[in-house]
Amino acid sequence: MMEFFQWIEDSGLGVYIRESNWGFAIALSAHAVGMGTAVGVVMVATLCELNVLPKIPVASFSNLYSVAWSGFFINLISGIALYTSHATQYSYQAVFIFKLALIVVGGVLLKLMIDSAKTNGEEAGKTKLFALLSLLSWVGAIVTGRLMAYFFQI
Ligand code: HEM
Numbered sequence: 001m002m003e004f005f006q007w008i009e010d011s012g013l014g015v016y017i018r019e020s021n022w023g024f025a026i027a028l029s030a031h032a033v034g035m036g037t038a039v040g041v042v043m044v045a046t047l048c049e050l051n052v053l054p055k056i057p058v059a060s061f062s063n064l065y066s067v068a069w070s071g072f073f074i075n076l077i078s079g080i081a082l083y084t085s086h087a088t089q090y091s092y093q094a095v096f097i098f099k100l101a102l103i104v105v106g107g108v109l110l111k112l113m114i115d116s117a118k119t120n121g122e123e124a125g126k127t128k129l130f131a132l133l134s135l136l137s138w139v140g141a142i143v144t145g146r147l148m149a150y151f152f153q154i
Pocket residue numbers: 028031032034035038039071072075076078079080082083090103141142143144145146147148149152
């Protein structure tokens with residue numbers, strides 16, 4: 001596997017992101033914009049469902065979910081670009097693998113919240129539990145994303 005990760009790191013994209021003056025900074029900036037967009041919508045939707053923010057029905061977020069998806073795709077592309085720069089390290093970083101798992105779990109729980117709001121209603125305990133767990137997963141994804149830089153061997 002290490003040869004495969006080394007091949008990714010030695011790719012044109014990997015070298016550009018790692019060694020150019022602006023590559024990593026541009027990718028990380030795009031990553032911040034994508035994260036703010038995607039997780040911003042998720043946070044407002046889940047905090048409304050949890051009655052922390054003034055009540056806006058989950059269903060009325062349907063237009064905003066496409067905005068969240070575009071933020072997610074910005075993070076997917078910029079994240080892959082960042083990953084190629086040091087694939088041999090990130091691939092064995094527990095905090096990175098945990099982050100990717102939290103992103104998947106956070107997305108599934110958000111879908112479960114939306115479906116439960118339709119079938120069980122917005123005030124159902126189940127809907128609120130999915131909202132809380134989704135929110136915690138996305139906050140965890142941000143924290144583990146930030147911690148990646150601290151688990152990095154120069
Ligand atoms: C919506 C999903 C995502 C969120 C919320 C997220 C969050 C974050 C955060 C908060 C950081 C730290 C940014 C900083 O240092 O200023 C980060 C860095 C990073 N993320 Fe993500 N990320 C997401 C998706 C991805 C994906 C899909 C990948 C790879 C396939 C990825 C790879 C990386 C890498 C390589 C870094 C750089 C770590 C470093 O500073 O060394 N991210 N991410």
